[in-house]
Amino acid sequence: MPHRIVHMLRARGSGRRPVMLAIAGDSAAGKTTLTRGLVRCLGEDRMTAVCVDDYHRYDRSEREGKPFTALHPDCNHIDVMEQHLQLLSMGEPILKPVYDHATGELVRPELVEPREFVIVEGLLPLHTRLARACFDITVYLDPPEELRHAWKVRRDCDKRGYTPEQVRAELDRREPESAAYIRPQRRWADIVVRFAPVAGRQDPPGTPLSAELLLRPTIDHPELDTVIGDSAPPPPAPGSPHGAETAMHLRLHRDTDGRPVDALHVHGYVSPDESRIVKKAIWERLGPRAGDGGLDPDALGRFGDGGTSDPLAITQLLLLYHLLDADRRQAA
């Protein structure tokens, strides 16, 4: 080999690159629930879901006595995470590190091969500029902190064998690093998703949480103003218990940092009729791809425990729109 030949990393197969969606958010913010419905709707043969929380520099025993928690960037191989995001975005496989939550050890890595669509969920996927540059669509999950804490206590006690006191102590310990490294990622999201109860309402038990979606003008959102915006017809369900009040609306809004955003509200008490109209509008905007039979709309809006939610379904549908739209642009 007389000369150094550095090849660009090969684009395999057709040379099409996968569409990359980031779902960032703190522990127990709902990332997996949001991701699962998208994978089921598009199909596992077309979508790869990968969690990027396993790039730990230290295992549990090595972390003891260190002055930071596992979510501090210095506690992670952020440079390798960036590298792996770049590789996935180029259609390349990765050998992803694997952390065993049960033992606190780093174990055998796993091969991850990107399919047409890649969802990357985790604590820090939007932490660095290079990582952000790998994504077509970026989402930040931003539930109220008290709700997230309750979710984390439930999940870590049910599935990971901790006591509520242990989980709450860990949440306290992590709070400074959440504030310093996790929450600032909200700034970099094309879509900020907040599931929460509507303030001041006394909805019957079992009413799903409402969704507030901040739609930043950093990507092109589907045109919904004529359906639920200021120029939309009055709500279609005057017989509903909420009378003529609109359970879904799109409003111009100023974000906490002063930047303008569209805010799409989908209330938990939305009537099936009203939600059907919006879903239909988004499906129509998906274009011919939505009707090719390859999508399973029944997979949307489902929780792990079997419950369903229209605000969740509409949130996922909007993300589905963006995935297919990015794919269409890339094919064009």
Added chain:
Amino acid sequence: MPHRIVHMLRARGSGRRPVMLAIAGDSAAGKTTLTRGLVRCLGEDRMTAVCVDDYHRYDRSEREGKPFTALHPDCNHIDVMEQHLQLLSMGEPILKPVYDHATGELVRPELVEPREFVIVEGLLPLHTRLARACFDITVYLDPPEELRHAWKVRRDCDKRGYTPEQVRAELDRREPESAAYIRPQRRWADIVVRFAPVAGRQDPPGTPLSAELLLRPTIDHPELDTVIGDSAPPPPAPGSPHGAETAMHLRLHRDTDGRPVDALHVHGYVSPDESRIVKKAIWERLGPRAGDGGLDPDALGRFGDGGTSDPLAITQLLLLYHLLDADRRQAA
């Protein structure tokens, strides 16, 4: 993120890429012995040595019943090995998989950060075109098979706890894949190194093996013809037990495939004086870098068991020449 921005993988630091040397060869061919002296001579702060034999797709228990041994390319993540070689050649760190020979399991991967010089040794580093393209210098270790078998029996019994019968059975089992995948890499080496006894000689016990180095015209070798070639003066040690016979010579040679090569022979019975002249000639050709005090010539020619060998030292010195020469060209 309105648009996909795929960055080239960053070149960190000064932007200089490491010089990459491959040492390919079958199991127990002497790769580690050759590598160790180079690392000690240049210093661990300047050189990274990495073995690429851990990219197993299956661990030991998963391999049972499979119709191939661990060295079959289909039994390895060759695409990830290629990717990691590219990353190293671009100065990027990798999380390299790790195989535990004691348990036969794949375990926690390790971070490998390339320094100025990277030696990649292993069974298959020259197997694919993309992998080969990552190297500045490629070496194939080609000892006679009976010698390699003896080395493997000794090492695997001493260090890995096998019986001689087990090692010989494994050698038999691997033979078809050695022939199909390992030995064809000889074709792609800039330098083919063969340590072997000289046929027909009865050297006293303890005489080191001779080295035969095929120097292919695929890289620029140091000009040694005036020292040990046809135009060199007669050997300097007429009082030696070998009389006027030259223990070192450079001859034009036709390789087994008919291609022309230079063949540098360094016999095990080379006298200290004769070997000193050649070493001095190569050091001089290393240029000012050789004299900067950062190199340790005493690290060359040493075996793990404390023995020394001039043929080994001269082989390593030649590789050192190529490492520094490639670095100089890159800086130019």
